[in-house]
Amino acid sequence: MNSSTQSSVVRVSLDNSTISFARFEDIRNLALQAQANSDIRALAIDLDVEPYDPSTMGPWPERLASRAVAGSHGPGPIVEQDLIRALRDVLKPTVAIIHSSLSDFAIDLASICDLRLAVEGAQMIDTRVVSGRAAASGNAYMLPRLVGLSQAMRISLLGEELTAKEALRIGYIHRVIPKLGAVEAIDSYIEGLAKMPTRAWEVHKMQVLGQLDQDFDTAMVHSLGIRQTHVIKDRMEGIKAWRERRDPEFTGK
Amino acid sequence: MNNGPELLVRDEDGVRHLILNRPEKINAIDYSQHLRLMESFEQAEQDDSVSVLALSGVGRGFCSGDDLTASTFEGVDPFEHRKVDLEVGSGPTVLLQSCAVLRRLSKPTVALMHGIALGSGYDYSLSCDFRVVTSDIRYGDPRIDRALWAAEGWSYKLPRLIGQSAVSRIAYMGEIMNGKTAFEYGLAHRIVSGNPDIIESSRQFLEELVSLSGLAYARAKKNMLDALDATFEQSLDMNLANV
Numbered sequence: 001m002n003s004s005t006q007s008s009v010v011r012v013s014l015d016n017s018t019i020s021f022a023r024f025e026d027i028r029n030l031a032l033q034a035q036a037n038s039d040i041r042a043l044a045i046d047l048d049v050e051p052y053d054p055s056t057m058g059p060w061p062e063r064l065a066s067r068a069v070a071g072s073h074g075p076g077p078i079v080e081q082d083l084i085r086a087l088r089d090v091l092k093p094t095v096a097i098i099h100s101s102l103s104d105f106a107i108d109l110a111s112i113c114d115l116r117l118a119v120e121g122a123q124m125i126d127t128r129v130v131s132g133r134a135a136a137s138g139n140a141y142m143l144p145r146l147v148g149l150s151q152a153m154r155i156s157l158l159g160e161e162l163t164a165k166e167a168l169r170i171g172y173i174h175r176v177i178p179k180l181g182a183v184e185a186i187d188s189y190i191e192g193l194a195k196m197p198t199r200a201w202e203v204h205k206m207q208v209l210g211q212l213d214q215d216f217d218t219a220m221v222h223s224l225g226i227r228q229t230h231v232i233k234d235r236m237e238g239i240k241a242w243r244e245r246r247d248p249e250f251t252g253k
Numbered sequence: 254m255n256n257g258p259e260l261l262v263r264d265e266d267g268v269r270h271l272i273l274n275r276p277e278k279i280n281a282i283d284y285s286q287h288l289r290l291m292e293s294f295e296q297a298e299q300d301d302s303v304s305v306l307a308l309s310g311v312g313r314g315f316c317s318g319d320d321l322t323a324s325t326f327e328g329v330d331p332f333e334h335r336k337v338d339l340e341v342g343s344g345p346t347v348l349l350q351s352c353a354v355l356r357r358l359s360k361p362t363v364a365l366m367h368g369i370a371l372g373s374g375y376d377y378s379l380s381c382d383f384r385v386v387t388s389d390i391r392y393g394d395p396r397i398d399r400a401l402w403a404a405e406g407w408s409y410k411l412p413r414l415i416g417q418s419a420v421s422r423i424a425y426m427g428e429i430m431n432g433k434t435a436f437e438y439g440l441a442h443r444i445v446s447g448n449p450d451i452i453e454s455s456r457q458f459l460e461e462l463v464s465l466s467g468l469a470y471a472r473a474k475k476n477m478l479d480a481l482d483a484t485f486e487q488s489l490d491m492n493l494a495n496v
Contacts, residue, residue: 114421146418197400207408215482219409227404238399
């Protein structure tokens with residue numbers, strides 16, 4: 001599959017020529033490895049997915065084969081959910097790069113990432129509801145929290161096509177990359193993410209994600225608990241660099 | 254604790270102004286200042302002559318963040334019993350408590366921010382109902398640039414204020430916003446001039462807040478904050494109980 005682990009970044013891609021359950025499982029495994037390997041400091045997913053036929057995705061991975069029940073409505077999206085879970089459990093920086101098209105389950109993959117970049121001219125559309133299918137792999141939870149219920153309904157229920165510019169306006173996309181020099185700009189962006197204090201990012205992220213489902217008082221205790229139980233080695237370098245008025249050199253630990 | 258000169262308290266037309274006054278440190282907040290602020294928030298809540306609480310700062314900016322150069326606190330510390338000797342130090346108990354008091358004030362609260370609003374200054378602003386900024390402000394939380402982070406509740410508040418997507422920019426990336434960006438993200442409610450000063454420039458907005466029904470405001474605010482942690486049906490029941 002198209003994936004690479006160059007230096008400290010795991011980078012995977014998904015497009016219509018390769019989309020399959022086997023591919024989802026491969027990406028899941030890479031995500032699990034990325035979180036487990038302390039030398040990995042970012043995960044990037046290149047997405048270029050137009051609406052596709054979900055009935056041509058091939059067999060489920062052996063691990064889940066027993067759960068692929070028969071029936072007119074088919075099995076639930078268990079493979080997709082497992083992939084989403086694995087990506088959510090990557091506490092390091094995760095970024096989705098949308099090259100020209102983003103649709104259906106690929107939207108869910110982008111939504112679970114911390115950051116979303118789109119190349120100028122890219123478009124996104126969720127055809128699941130308008131084609132009589134129900135999305136059930138997490139976007140009903142994620143999208144309203146990302147951009148508000150109003151825009152989430154527009155995207156998920158109406159199936160409106162959004163340009164990169166419009167997706168940026170509503171806050172779904174974080175940056176639109178000009179076509180000219182896009183490859184270099186994206187590589188540079190990901191490289192910058194991999195130089196950040198990864199452990200500090202993780203501690204930030206575990207608070208935000210955990211507290212989406214907590215009440216205020218519980219969230220305060222959660223924050224204090226994390227504060228008292230997670231050491232960030234890089235913080236000494238951060239303070240030292242600040243006092244010496246230079247750029248820090250973080251290890252990610 | 255008496256309010257020393259490092260925190261000015263001024264009442265004007267129903268507005269209780271709490272003005273950070275450490276201009277030589279761009280109003281960086283040390284432990285004593287946190288205690289003064291928390292006590293002042295509680296006093297404002299109890300004082301019937303106060304309709305609105307406004308937080309601002311003198312000098313070049315609203316607040317440059319935590320005072321990393323502060324010497325050890327030597328006064329009577331009400332949180333002494335919660336201090337623990339860990340490698341990571343004690344938790345930010347006083348900031349957390351102070352922000353919690355500010356957030357639950359029944360009266361309108363507003364942060365009037367000019368110049369610089371970073372770190373703990375940014376934290377306090379997230380606990381206010383409204384945020385007024387100047388266009389040239391440098392506003393946000395750059396703690397991650399130094400591999401640091403706060404635990405005062407931003408991770409609960411920020412996604413609920415402006416949506417989870419923008420959290421990645423502000424919290425994970427440490428993006429410093431100017432006034433226009435903060436307004437576009439929906440975090441700032443007004444952009445005003447810093448001349449002659451932000452309090453003067455915000456006068457009309459403050460008057461609007463003072464003119465509101467205090468009781469109606471308090472109930473609406475309580476309903477909204479409570480509903481953030483409730484299911485839909487629970488929120489309806491709570492609304493009825495709060496009429």
